[in-house]
Amino acid sequence: MAEKGYRVAVVGATGAVGTMMIKVLEERRFPVVSLKALASARSAGKKVSFQDKMITVEELTERSFDGVQLALFSAGAGVSRRFAPLAAQAGCVVVDNSSAFRMDPEVPLVVPEVNPHAVRTHKGIIANPNCSTIQMVVALKPIQDAAKIKRIVVTTFQAVSGTGQKAVFELEAQVQAIVQARPVPRAVYPHQIAFNCLPHIGAFLDTGYTEEEMKMVNETRKIFEDPTIQVCATTVRVPVYYGHSESVAVETHRPLSVEEARALLRKAEGVVVVDEPSLNRYPMPMDAAGRDETFVGRIRKDISVEYGLVMWVVADNIRKGAATNAVQIAEILMREDLLRVP
Ligand code: NAP
Ligand code: 3JN
Numbered sequence: 001m002a003e004k005g006y007r008v009a010v011v012g013a014t015g016a017v018g019t020m021m022i023k024v025l026e027e028r029r030f031p032v033v034s035l036k037a038l039a040s041a042r043s044a045g046k047k048v049s050f051q052d053k054m055i056t057v058e059e060l061t062e063r064s065f066d067g068v069q070l071a072l073f074s075a076g077a078g079v080s081r082r083f084a085p086l087a088a089q090a091g092c093v094v095v096d097n098s099s100a101f102r103m104d105p106e107v108p109l110v111v112p113e114v115n116p117h118a119v120r121t122h123k124g125i126i127a128n129p130n131c132s133t134i135q136m137v138v139a140l141k142p143i144q145d146a147a148k149i150k151r152i153v154v155t156t157f158q159a160v161s162g163t164g165q166k167a168v169f170e171l172e173a174q175v176q177a178i179v180q181a182r183p184v185p186r187a188v189y190p191h192q193i194a195f196n197c198l199p200h201i202g203a204f205l206d207t208g209y210t211e212e213e214m215k216m217v218n219e220t221r222k223i224f225e226d227p228t229i230q231v232c233a234t235t236v237r238v239p240v241y242y243g244h245s246e247s248v249a250v251e252t253h254r255p256l257s258v259e260e261a262r263a264l265l266r267k268a269e270g271v272v273v274v275d276e277p278s279l280n281r282y283p284m285p286m287d288a289a290g291r292d293e294t295f296v297g298r299i300r301k302d303i304s305v306e307y308g309l310v311m312w313v314v315a316d317n318i319r320k321g322a323a324t325n326a327v328q329i330a331e332i333l334m335r336e337d338l339l340r341v342p
Helices: 016-027 077-089 116-121 131-147 165-179 211-224 258-267 319-335
Strands: 006-011 032-039 047-050 053-056 070-073 093-096 125-127 149-158 230-237 244-252 271-273 294-301 308-315
Touching (some): 006 016, 006 077, 032 047, 070 077, 070 319, 077 093, 093 319, 131 211, 131 244, 131 294, 258 271, 258 308, 308 319
Parallel strands (some): 070 093, 149 230, 271 294
Antiparallel strands (some): 047 053, 294 308
């Protein structure tokens, strides 16, 4: 480490995730000696705040990573594909939030509560999983360890912030228009999202599944290092600003009672159990927004299989689903002295 900290860059510093990355670096007191805020030419000259300073946003170029030790990327897969390898070549370790490298066998895909050891194999780029995968595997980790997962059937209820800042504005504008009986503006989604649900996240593939659904399938197997886990996902966009919710039915190879699962989840790193349905207490996105934990409730037996449980899992998609997970990865890199390209 440099004397007082690391030279850090955030790529996509003006976006929903990048803005949160800067906030989380500050909140968690990651030792930063200098911060570069990088975005497209459109944003060059804008200011972002970090600690007690205003930082001028710079246009991302091929030379942006000279002298930088750690770069957190959140500007989309195209930008990552082009610039992350250049950053690594310049000696900068990249934590990438996009799907660009997640399934690359040379790139670790890491959730710190689940597979922190995978970081050690990095060759310059570490991938952050998709937000829907992250919260699901955090909740499933103790179940995988205790009873080995056979199959997962998951349905998600994903907040509009997962699409980016423009979708947050769109939901707000649509609600305003509807209550004022004006025509409903629509630009981001193929249908109105206010007072509606869209079973459509990412493009549809020939199989009938969407890209988001297949990310959950493939990333879960890679993170658990178990290609035999069967996953069937349905991903749905709902009119919620922050916080993804998921109904997760998990079938296991070995028996695990509801009481055992609840006890394991209570002890699990990064998990908060909220499970008192008789008192109307269960996880909700309103309560998870702004938090870094994954909230689990409605834990019950899956009555349709021999060994199975069903639960309701909620987390802040921009924090644990993206920015916080990335900063936690950086913290492991720092702790294990891995903030250098081998
Ligand atoms: P957003 O609010 O639309 O922000 C996009 C950011 O990328 C902005 O800072 C934008 O800069 C920058 N950017 C766009 N094109 C660029 C270019 N050619 N060169 C440099 N910077 C460029 O989107 P977001 O919600 O923050 O998401 C950003 C990305 O993060 C997504 O595309 C996705 O890959 C990833 N993500 C991951 C998760 C997850 O599940 N872990 C969740 C959400 C997002 P300007 O302001 O200059 O346009
Ligand atoms: O829609 C959501 O709730 C999460 C969105 C994630 C996302 C959006 C655009 C591009 C991703 C991602 O992280 O998988 C990507 C991408 O990088 O492909």
